[in-house]
Amino acid sequence: MRRKLAAGNWKMNGTGAALGELQALSQLHPSPRIDILLCPPATLLHRAGQALESAGISVGGQDCHAQASGAHTGDISAEMLKDAGAEYVILGHSERRQDHGESDDAVRAKARAAMDNGLTAIICVGESLEQREAANTLDIIGGQLSGSIPDQSTGENLVVAYEPIWAIGTGKVPTLDQIGDVHDFIRARLERRFGEGVGRSVRLLYGGSVKPSNAAEIFGVSNVDGALVGGASLKAADFSGIITALESA
Ligand code: PEP
Numbered sequence: 001m002r003r004k005l006a007a008g009n010w011k012m013n014g015t016g017a018a019l020g021e022l023q024a025l026s027q028l029h030p031s032p033r034i035d036i037l038l039c040p041p042a043t044l045l046h047r048a049g050q051a052l053e054s055a056g057i058s059v060g061g062q063d064c065h066a067q068a069s070g071a072h073t074g075d076i077s078a079e080m081l082k083d084a085g086a087e088y089v090i091l092g093h094s095e096r097r098q099d100h101g102e103s104d105d106a107v108r109a110k111a112r113a114a115m116d117n118g119l120t121a122i123i124c125v126g127e128s129l130e131q132r133e134a135a136n137t138l139d140i141i142g143g144q145l146s147g148s149i150p151d152q153s154t155g156e157n158l159v160v161a162y163e164p165i166w167a168i169g170t171g172k173v174p175t176l177d178q179i180g181d182v183h184d185f186i187r188a189r190l191e192r193r194f195g196e197g198v199g200r201s202v203r204l205l206y207g208g209s210v211k212p213s214n215a216a217e218i219f220g221v222s223n224v225d226g227a228l229v230g231g232a233s234l235k236a237a238d239f240s241g242i243i244t245a246l247e248s249a
Contacts, residue, residue, distance in 0.1 A: 005203055010039060010234060016044075040059065064078040065110065127140045127141065141162070
């Protein structure tokens with residue numbers, strides 16, 4: 001059985017003033033049957049970890065460098081994230097692929113570094129609207145999966161997040177059939193590459209405009225093991241609604 005996971009991605013949002021929101025999250029006490037993760041900006045990682053520890057909520061980074069250390073101004077290594085309390089790191093988010101020109105090779109190198117340092121890599125894949133309209137979705141996702149996921153992946157150190165770019169922060173959500181088709185495809189690809197045991201143990205998250213009002217139906221789709229949540233994770237009340245839907249999925 002795969003453990004369900006609800007992961008919040010605060011992106012570049014939050015200063016010390018957001019500690020109240022963390023305080024509210026720390027009161028949630030989600031069911032121990034599911035995993036909850038918050039990925040705040042790196043500046044809040046340590047404080048968030050301390051605030052959320054008693055609630056059993058993990059923290060993670062939003063990116064890491066592929067190298068262990070060195071002359072890389074502004075970057076953060078996987079070891080540094082781990083040292084600050086992270087258990088997970090989001091890699092290859094479409095905003096990083098777009099804003100920083102991250103290729104599949106770059107994402108795979110970062111994922112290797114994350115796994116080597118005991119972090120679980122949440123590798124994001126997803127198509128643009130043009131690619132979907134041109135009926136290229138599965139080709140694009142297939143290429144991103146083969147290029148971004150390292151050979152050393154297991155059900156413990158890898159999570160895959162399907163995030164259609166056109167659904168992120170837009171309020172637009174694919175149909176449940178569209179989500180199911182892509183998740184079934186990702187599962188089949190993972191089983192083909194890693195064998196049934198590993199392929200079936202990797203958790204698959206859906207991300208893109210998940211909110212309390214649509215979470216339950218999305219969690220009912222086959223091979224959806226949880227969600228990667230952007231905007232709705234910023235408010236404890238909204239994130240809590242998504243967590244409640246996951247607990248009953
Ligand atoms: C995201 O950026 O990973 C995301 C899913 O954002 P939102 O939930 O705001 O669409």
